[in-house]
Amino acid sequence: MAADKIGIAWAVDPKSGWGIYGYNIIRHLCLRTQYTPVALEVSDLGFVDPLEAGLIKDRTSVPLNENPECLAPYAGTGRRLPFPVLHARGGNAAPQFSKLSNGVIGRRNHALTFFENARITARDVDIYNRFASVGAGSTWNASLLKAAGVKNVAAILQGVDPSLFHPAPKRGCFEGRFVIFAGGKMEYRKGQDIALKAVKIFVDRHPDTLLLCVWGNHWPEAWSYKQFISSPYIDSVPPPDAEGRLQLPKWFEAFGLGRQNLHAFSSFPHIHTAALMREADVGLFPNRCEGGTNLVAMEAMACGLPTIISRNTGHLDIIHDGACLPLESQDEVPAFHRSIDTAGWGESSVDEIVEALEFAYQNRDEAAEIGRKGAQRMHELSWDRQIAKLLAFIEAHGLD
Structure with a gap:
């Protein structure tokens, strides 16, 4: 059965880099693919311009916004959601911004990770190797994971939105400074x-x-x-x-x-x-x-x-x-x-x-x-290009 939904198991909001990353994954899935993103935390999708926010809200499932208890039968029970899930991981392979979705697993599971501690323990390796793939946020992170014995790792860099972040004239708020x-x-x-x-x-x-x-x-x-x-x-x-x-x-x-x-x-x-x-x-x-x-x-x-x-x-x-x-x-x-x-x-x-x-x-x-x-x-590192790389990577390691 081909996947038609992809779960995002961390909070999507403007308060953190993870939130911006999650939003851009959702944005790409909605506007560039046939996948329906499922936000598995209480999420804020309204911090962008109203046109984009409206289009994305129409295509995104945000079940916890209406019913924060809906994941309770899945959290830590071993019962799988009927679609693949992306998971946020940080230092010590710990879940990030995943208050309600912690312990939830999907039909297939893929990790995205950013961490600062160069010490990768055997426990970390074991956790990462339970995922079908691991997308690391930098070449440095990917190299540390591979050297420690983590499988199916690739460096998947973040991106920028060139429609927002591009050279343009100053407003002159600080003239002469x-x-x-x-x-x-x-x-x-x-x-x-x-x-x-x-x-x-x-x-x-x-x-x-x-x-x-x-x-x-x-x-x-x-x-x-x-x-x-x-x-x-x-x-x-x-x-x-x-x-x-x-x-x-x-x-x-x-x-x-x-x-x-x-x-x-x-x-x-x-x-x-x-x-x-x-x-x-x-x-x-x-x-x-x-x-x-x-x-x-x-x-x-x-x-x-x-x-x-x-x-x-x-x-x-x-x-x-x-x-x-x-x-x-x-x-x-x-x-x-x-x-x-x-x-x-x-x-x-x-x-x-x-x-x-x-x-x-x-x-x-x-x-x-x-x-x-x-x-x-x-x-050259636009969000659309980088999320397309991420999607190709996880598709290659299985969504079904």
């Missing part, structure tokens, strides 16, 4: 502490500099945020406020950055992010580790920003000669816990970041050409 865009979840592996150290040095040299950033974290009590205790650039990690929210102003104060050099958001609507990015002159991503390719960096490059990006882990898949400003100096990152292997991670040089910023500041035309080449390369 040199604007640095930085974005991503606020956590140690993303390297915001490195960026702030470098930006402070650069601001002192060029007071017309403005840091435009979207640095949020819905879970500042999590260990991934607390790992900033390992940073060589900050004495103490700003704790969440009384309501458990990230305190971005405390970070800027700790690095001596004044409001005149900042325009910061803890969140920003994804559909409007491209217009925000295009107000910048350069992108900055000195991340210590990316299990995937770093979706925000890809989108910045797709908008034509000359992008400074660390040469490590998942970033290696989007670094191309002449299409970005790679940070070549990548020191080892000490492991911050005995269960964590940071092999492949990289600690970027603050001096090299300042040098790259100086290049972009002094050579606007040359930097713009790097941005144009970066946009061309990222548009």
Whole structure:
């Protein structure tokens, strides 16, 4: 029996990279194939433009939105749904954003995974090998899995939407300023502490500099945020406020950055992010580790920003000669816990970041050409092309 439905076993919403990934899988299935996507978590499909949202809602089954208990007979019982299911996996092969669908299995099951810990245990291998296939978010992740003995693995990179993320004129919101865009979840592996150290040095040299950033974290009590205790650039990690929210102003104060050099958001609507990015002159991503390719960096490059990006882990898949400003100096990152292997991670040089910023500041035309080449390369990684590759991969490993 040919599959006509494909289940998506994680929450689809604008709050995470997984949510954006899931939405684009659903979008592709609805608009480019005959498959009906089935969202197996309570999901928000209305965070895009109304035309697209309407078309997708008409083609998507979202059973849990009406009946959150409908998966109870399947969760952990061994009873299979009558269609194949895609599963989200992270570190230690653990389910991601799968509150109600955890333990649900389909007629056939395929894993998608992004992880930062280079330590792959025998238990992890056993879990992954229960799936018909494993799509890894980067070549780095795929290589680690294959070396550990995981079967049917391929690197399936994320994509960008060129209809949203493309070069276009600025609105001129920050006329006369040199604007640095930085974005991503606020956590140690993303390297915001490195960026702030470098930006402070650069601001002192060029007071017309403005840091435009979207640095949020819905879970500042999590260990991934607390790992900033390992940073060589900050004495103490700003704790969440009384309501458990990230305190971005405390970070800027700790690095001596004044409001005149900042325009910061803890969140920003994804559909409007491209217009925000295009107000910048350069992108900055000195991340210590990316299990995937770093979706925000890809989108910045797709908008034509000359992008400074660390040469490590998942970033290696989007670094191309002449299409970005790679940070070549990548020191080892000490492991911050005995269960964590940071092999492949990289600690970027603050001096090299300042040098790259100086290049972009002094050579606007040359930097713009790097941005144009970066946009061309990222548009080759459109969501439609990448999801088509994913679909071909899982079809080759069985949907029935």
